[in-house]
Amino acid sequence: MSKDSHEHDKGLEHDLQTLGKMTGRRQLLRWMAGAAAGTALLPLVGCGGGTEGGACDTIPEETAGPYPGDGSNGANALVLSGIVRSDIRSSIAGSTGTAAGVPLTVKLTLVNSNGSCAPLSGYAIYLWHCDRDGKYSMYNLTNENYLRGVQETDSEGTVSFTTIFPGCYSGRMPHIHFEVYPSVAKATSSGNKLKTSQLALPVEACNAAYATTGYSASVTNLSRISFAQDNVFSDGTELQLASVTGSVDAGYVATLLVGIAA
Template sequence: MHIDDHDRGLAHDLETLAKSAQQRRRALLWLAGTGAVSLLGCGGGSASAGTSSSSSSSSSSSGSTTTSTCSVIPEETAGPYPGDGSNTANGSIANVLTLSGIVRSDIRGSIAGASGTAAGVPLTVTLTLVDTGSSCADLSGYAIYLWHCDRDGKYSLYSSGVTDQNYLRGVQETDSNGQLTFTTIFPGCYSGRMPHMHFEVYRSLATATGSTNKLKTSQIAFPTDVCSSVYASTGYSASATNLGQISFATDNVFSDGTTLQMATVTGSVAAGYAAALTVGIAA
């Protein structure tokens, strides 16, 4: 659900001042003959695709807040398959965050004694973490745990046939630019949900050991046309069928908007794809 945008208190006054200041800056830049994008873009170094710049007091999902320059990504459910120590799988606590080797960039293979590898169209996912309370400054030294289903729509640890696997799950630390990149496969589409990925943000690698330490949980959305192209390739036939029966408007997570969660995706089935999203949090 959306945050109420009818409050006319202090937040509205501050926002109005910010808008005025931004308009003055634009006018000065125009007079000087310089471009405004570099000054007004979401700051901190990287202008990755997916950055949201806004001075609106409303946002696309429950739990979102905004500043004069960028927005906090919506808080979303971790779903039933997080593998972060918050629930059980096969009668025992499922927590890949404690496994040796979980801190990695390539998450296609299983680790810690499991040997399976998830097949599918290659995809790299680059996330840029920024602080909405500090002019969208890049957040280095934080950790992000990313997980998603395979091309059959199954989640390792939980789904029938892959309970002995832990692939498509991994943790990385943000670099000096607030960035990290995972190498994975394009996720499948299972019945009832649009294609997506889950992630949790942690203060550091040291604290990324269980869900009780997480700062934020959200999800990544993917453009429908890209999903259709991927699902026309070998191995994704079930996903193609499921995608034809769902839309963002009927999805139980994304139906209230995807502005802050929609990845920008480039590439092809033959060459693989690259997705990018800037993630704003109130650090």
């Protein structure tokens, strides 16, 4: 299990190689349909291969960091009115701020890692991350609660969040936190969570996003860190590195398959 002691808290060829490690006509058809439609690839690449029979690996457990907002250390975004939402760019429950930055859609697909790789519907995923300045709402920004939200997985096990590209603060590679809960009803405090992990973002996409207005500090911070040096991702990102498509102008889409034992 990776530890986090900081104060803040691949292309078509790669996709095809990963597909070759997986079995299941259904997964293949879904991938082909997404590619043919010109949309972002479904997050099969996040499965990190698999065993014979199409099993998906369990995503590593990671620290929630010091700013989870899940009730574990005081602040609890999970009890806020309106926290179950897809667009997490603005604050809710009386706070009015909106996080600025390059548009990013995060799509996570939750699957059973115990042999079937079957989609898990009716679960809840709580997602949060820092703003483009590397600050977290409810902690560094006590008057805001943006960039936090909960979504219920659909029949395909998928949730989608509309957000902004997170900044890179000193000592960490760019990342997005998430927790998995058995249901939206149970997604009210950290005591009910099933899994905590983090999503990593490809350096190429980060460099492009950080070349835009407002991300100047991220350019410097990213130049001083690598996955090998990161205290969460240094043990590997095979199951946590998102597939990212898009552009600064059109916005980015990050997809990841999330396997849990269910």
